[in-house]
Amino acid sequence: MYLTLFRHRWQKTLRSTFFRQGWGVKILLFLVAVYFLASFGFLGYFMKEILQDAFKDAEKLTPIFSSGLLFYLLADLVMRFFLQDLNVITVQHYLTQPISKKKVVHFLLQSSVFNFFNLLPLLFIVPWAIRVIPEEYGLTHQIVWPISMLAVVFINHYLAIYLKRVLAIKAKIFWAITALLGALYAAHYFELIDLTALSKAVYLPLAQNHILGLWPIGLMILVYLVNYRFLLEMTHLDRWSTKAKEASAFRFSFLEERGPLGLMMANELKLITRNRRTKTALYMSGFFALYGLIFYGNETYADNYTWLMFVGIFMTGIFMINYGQFLVSWESAYFDGILTRAYSMEEFYRAKYYLMILSCVVMYLLTLPYIYFGVHAFYINTATFLYNIGINTAVLLFASTYNKKPVDLSKGSAFNYQGTGAAQFVIVIPLMVVPLLAFQGFKIFDLEYYGLAFLALLGVVGLATHKIFIRETIKNFKEKKYINAAGYRERD
Amino acid sequence: MEIIDIKNLKKSYSGVTVLDIPNLEFKAGQSLGLVGNNGAGKTTLFRLILDLIQADSGSVLSKGEDVAKSEAWKHYTGSFIDEGFLIDYLTPDEYFQFIASLHGLTAGDLDKVLSKYEDFFAGEIRGKKKYIRDLSKGNQKKVGVVGALLGKPDILILDEPFANLDPSTQFRLRDELDKLNKETDMTLLISSHDLAHVAEFCERIVILDHGQIVKDIHTNEQTLKELEEFFIQKIRGGSPADTATEEVSD
Incomplete structure (x- = not known):
């Protein structure tokens, strides 16, 4: 027995x-x-x-x-x-x-x-x-x-x-x-x-x-x-049964009053603050704001702009990346509801887009004090911040249409690979490798600051054209919806 | 007039046909009950009507438009299949507010609609500081059913609405559906394992078996008996056609 x-x-x-x-x-x-x-x-x-x-x-x-x-x-x-x-x-x-x-x-x-x-x-x-x-x-x-x-x-x-x-x-x-x-x-x-x-x-x-x-x-x-x-x-x-926690009184009412788009953003924020796995991701992001201390304060890395760029993308984008790579997967539990309601897909994706930008802005503000280590820290963080909100948001939005694994929101995120698919690994290439290579191209000719400016410019162009990639994302979303819905229904 | 028109609809999973409907039409304003054993294809049919899965062939026309091509149906179709329609980290009030906003209802409109369902909620849904995920299955179902009704839909699709509800609430829901059927032009599509409930208020009953329509009845006094007969026959292995095909699960 x-x-x-x-x-x-x-x-x-x-x-x-x-x-x-x-x-x-x-x-x-x-x-x-x-x-x-x-x-x-x-x-x-x-x-x-x-x-x-x-x-x-x-x-x-x-x-x-x-x-x-x-x-x-x-x-x-x-x-x-x-x-x-x-x-x-x-x-x-x-x-x-x-x-x-x-x-x-x-x-x-x-x-x-x-x-x-x-x-x-x-x-x-x-x-x-x-x-x-x-x-x-x-x-x-x-x-x-x-x-x-x-x-x-x-x-x-x-x-x-x-x-x-x-x-x-x-x-x-x-x-x-x-x-x-x-x-x-x-x-x-x-x-x-x-x-x-x-x-x-x-x-x-x-x-x-x-x-x-x-x-x-x-x-x-x-x-x-x-x-x-x-x-x-x-x-x-x-x-063992713990009492069901009382619903949070924090309803983000300032957003709720702003029509469907505001409501969708409020929902997204509630999703983040009321579920265990997303909450852990949120706390971890605060922790990662300190990541730069290891490198900016260290002589060995002081002139290694490529490495610092990586740190910059990571710091200003950590929450966006953590959260963004499972976009829509977070909502797998009620995906059928999304498909049958009169959702405006445009607002659905715009809510996510603004939220990712918001998280980057917060992280950017948190990392401003790094200017203490020299003005180059400020330039690097600004360039990577712009690249994050301009290009990486677009990459994450589009990649989300390839997510088809459900995520259980009630589980913690440490050692949790649920919902992880090949997409989560492949996505690192456009997210991190491409900007670093682009920067490296300038660095060979000792044009580091031009490299930074180039990335910042890419970010600004991305921001200006965000309507186009949201449209493309929606198009792809509609093509993939049956496959994704079937994947999301495979809950345990 | 036909509000929904199904033509040559076929769906199979790994070679097993789970649904095969050559022709099925629903009249506007009619209430239709869908019955059948597990794996008969009820949920599959509903999912096809709601464009949640892709048909192998054929189409579902809602008000003349293919549901897989146009999204106009979303504005006049209310549905609740399972908890997969509920945003479980919201409170019921927040959820209703969200659905209402999708249909352009004001806070006042919403309040007026919801107050009609106070009895149905039995004081356990509104104004409580509880997330939907912490509600009992029965209360979750109440939230889902009322959520489906919020947009004053022309078509209402409910999968097993009576399951998990306590006896009193079952009768209350049945009366409510009966009222909707009689007093509005709403088209009701209800699946259920409870033969008595559907026989009570549905004008038409369709029996699905192994993905095929085997009976299409206009309800009268004999209907409940006829339905019971059919399902008793099945376990006694009456008709050879039933024993020949294998059980498929959906």
Whole structure:
């Protein structure tokens, strides 16, 4: 029985929409995964040499490794807290079957360990156990240490799950823990206490002493049992149902009063602010406004205009690109409604067009302070801003007619590839590569400022002729509507 | 006069014909009930009339114009097939306001129309701070049906309007549709699994089976019985024609 449950879990993964993507997307995502695994694997494997190099007079390396461990674990805990979730609702179909609740909860907890956050630490633990531990502490430790370390990772795993659940129910406890962590870090920062020493004192014994190496296993079992008892009490579905949030009072009424076009823009803004996936995209855009700090402040990039151009397009257009590449896909859930109502397609697309421009204007204003790094930052941001609103808006609008994969608005956007098709990758070429190449053409002759002016000019021409490309977009939309509608209806 | 005229309409998915209608006409002002088992092609027919899918051959003429070529029908056709017609992150009020604006209704007009449906809403739809996605299936359906009626359409197309509604609301909707049929020139196209409801207020009933029209009845006292007979016959394997063809799902 227990094995059957695990087999279901495996089938769920294999049959998820993720694997139903086209081959092009699959291969690309596979390459990305391989890239990350390889780079972390590389880092993990050569951790010995890296630490050796940094601490030349250290007698043993494991104490240094142990000193840093606490920081990794705290960061890991925060990451897990936001990206990991466990919910009885995912197994509710078992609750009415003749399987004991205890078994279902055990299954839920045990099957949760198969995730990315538990794979990553292995890339560091295993090489260290093989390459460093034997020469520093002997062969028997080679076996015990990695097991203890794995238990340490699992403590984090179950602790994050528990904390997340406690937050949902007892907000006070969550804030208490957050305050404690914050205070701890502050104390470390002001050198009142030394967290590295603490980390070393806690984790180094795992490599030195077999008996002491057992405590993580004990603690892991304890955290597991706390979780288990907690979840067992929670198997009634009403304990999980969060109250439906009250509708936002913010209706963008100033737009609503301006006829169908205003209403469509208001709808679009409501779409962005009332759904989880679009909201994450919105927050991320604010974060990306800081992207330039890495490059404008850095000597190495100060004269690399091509690279700064890329940064400029990215910063002023991040929301537009994030949002624009799934245009209409966002509305897949009610696409049939769009097709049968007396929508004016012109206003439908103009609403999107103005909104993309608006987002670029906001991002442009946010990035104006970069002028602090020199007036060239201002020129670059202005040129890329104009190119974004003139040309890239047109590209995104037209490309939207090739979107035919539904997007579920209620899911978060981190690690979410739903709705991603070849179009999302191909679109990068006109969006980024073409302007960079055009600019490069001027740069060869040391005419950087002419290059910028040229891109700005292209943008202005695009703006002036936007009616033409909106018309072309609508034409293409009508040709593709049956295919797209059929695609959007394939919801899970 | 025929408001909708269907000619040689054919649709198949991967080689299986799901709809094949040589000829079907709907009279203006008439109410038509469409019945048939799952996979009979009811939703496919509605989707073709609404130009949501492309026919393999044939055409649907609405007021004489091909729905796949002209978009004039959108202004006088109200429809609700499924939740795919609802913008679920809006509140019902916002949704109605949006639909009204597409039809050029003022806020006053809208209020007047909506106030007629207060009973139908049972106080659970308007003025509530709830998104459509958080409403129950039944309440979502109410929003969709009233949304379809907002533009005072000449043609109203509803797919399974009685499903998911509580018994009282079902009767209320039936009375409302009956009233629309009697008091206005609206053409009603209603599909339903509830034979009694359609037999009650539809002037004409069409039975679809495996994509083909097998019965076209002008309603009278015997109709409900005739309908029940037909579907009972099917499970008993009465007519050889039924057992020969395979079930197709839409």
